[in-house]
Amino acid sequence: MSSQTQTCNPTIAKHDQFMTINFGRYPIVMERGQGVRLWDDTGKQYLDMFSGFGAGILGHCHPDLVQAVTEQANKLWHVGNLLHTKPQTDLAEAISKHGFDGRSFFCHTGADANEAALKLARLYGQANPSASGKGRYKVISATKSFHGRSFGTMPATGQEKVRQGFGPMLPGYTNVPFNDLAAIEAAIDEETVAVIVEPIQGEGGVNMPADDYLPNLRALCDKHDMLLICDEVWTGCGRTGKYFAHQHWGITPDMMTLAKGVGGGLAVGVMCAHERVAKHFDYRTLGTVVHATTLGGNCLAMAVAAKVFEVIERDNLTDHANAMNKHIVDRLSKLKNAGITDIRGKGLFIGVELDIASSDTWYSNVSEVVNKCLDRGVLLNGTQNNVLRIAPPLCITEAELDEGLDVLQDVLLNQ
Numbered sequence: 001m002s003s004q005t006q007t008c009n010p011t012i013a014k015h016d017q018f019m020t021i022n023f024g025r026y027p028i029v030m031e032r033g034q035g036v037r038l039w040d041d042t043g044k045q046y047l048d049m050f051s052g053f054g055a056g057i058l059g060h061c062h063p064d065l066v067q068a069v070t071e072q073a074n075k076l077w078h079v080g081n082l083l084h085t086k087p088q089t090d091l092a093e094a095i096s097k098h099g100f101d102g103r104s105f106f107c108h109t110g111a112d113a114n115e116a117a118l119k120l121a122r123l124y125g126q127a128n129p130s131a132s133g134k135g136r137y138k139v140i141s142a143t144k145s146f147h148g149r150s151f152g153t154m155p156a157t158g159q160e161k162v163r164q165g166f167g168p169m170l171p172g173y174t175n176v177p178f179n180d181l182a183a184i185e186a187a188i189d190e191e192t193v194a195v196i197v198e199p200i201q202g203e204g205g206v207n208m209p210a211d212d213y214l215p216n217l218r219a220l221c222d223k224h225d226m227l228l229i230c231d232e233v234w235t236g237c238g239r240t241g242k243y244f245a246h247q248h249w250g251i252t253p254d255m256m257t258l259a260k261g262v263g264g265g266l267a268v269g270v271m272c273a274h275e276r277v278a279k280h281f282d283y284r285t286l287g288t289v290v291h292a293t294t295l296g297g298n299c300l301a302m303a304v305a306a307k308v309f310e311v312i313e314r315d316n317l318t319d320h321a322n323a324m325n326k327h328i329v330d331r332l333s334k335l336k337n338a339g340i341t342d343i344r345g346k347g348l349f350i351g352v353e354l355d356i357a358s359s360d361t362w363y364s365n366v367s368e369v370v371n372k373c374l375d376r377g378v379l380l381n382g383t384q385n386n387v388l389r390i391a392p393p394l395c396i397t398e399a400e401l402d403e404g405l406d407v408l409q410d411v412l413l414n415q
């Protein structure tokens, strides 16, 4: 997978000489994309079943997004957040319309969005102290969660490998098992102010909550006046067959964070909070700017993100994601002797757990399956050694899916 081999490809050679080698990259240089297709610099074609970790939610160079960014590029790029611009307000309105009655703050990444949520939670906890008058700042999150790699989000991310070498961590974070309400209850103390949770864990293996987990968590947060932050960086924007995954369980969070798909491939992060929480960022009462980022809400990114929501609604891509989920699950659940032990997820966010320990299957790690599919022109992803992730652009057709599933089926059964 690593490209630090002898290469005569000039792009890879430049990467190896001039870039930090913080990713293990495939020795492939992608040049062009259209819809669910990609082409590398040798002309080889690929079917994208992973959307660049979910960011390409409408595929590559979607004509409506190209038009939106082109029109905006010819009009206005960036003015700074001391002035108003229409694309920001269009996006904020769309998030509120499809989500809940909240106020949006714009930034660039998922880590950024979660940083904003965690900072806002601290302000809320100062303004709403414990019964004994202590300001509240502690945050509970789940093991196997992923919330980012910044200093504020690393300790929330419940995976030790992400923190390795970067200690000491910020204090005030506790990780408890996902789906375990009693563990959350046991971790609460008088300084706890928030719980941050992915409605469906992404990097942790597309892990589903029990049906009553999020409703009970909502009730627990209400009981202790704790804020429920839903990290919808992976699961937002129609990915799971609803605009936002928390809607599957009929709850409303106090804050929701978005990134990846919301920008359709551009860098957009969003933190959306209810007024009772958002007011703690309010410049008018605080008399000073308490949180900001210079390029957050820049016109190009906002115009594209607003268009993402328009296209999802116009093309009814949430229903389409649900129909395609059924198709994928129907096909994969009929596969015998492929080593599949579980198929989970919602919409076009699917985890296929593989039995990597079995002597009946040829593979011993999901990456071997992913690599074989890639050789045959299908991009998939593996996480946690044994979970294959299928997360194509929401506009993928059944015929295109079948093309990818044919390859996957053949790889699983025959290498």
Ligand SMILES: Cc1ncc(COP(=O)(O)O)c(C=O)c1O
Pocket: 053, 108, 109, 110, 111, 112, 114, 146, 147, 148, 149, 198, 202, 203, 231, 232, 233, 234, 259, 260
């Ligand atoms: C659920 C979740 N939250 C936050 C992040 C961090 O997002 P970013 O990589 O844009 O900082 C990720 C990244 O994978 C994620 O999956």
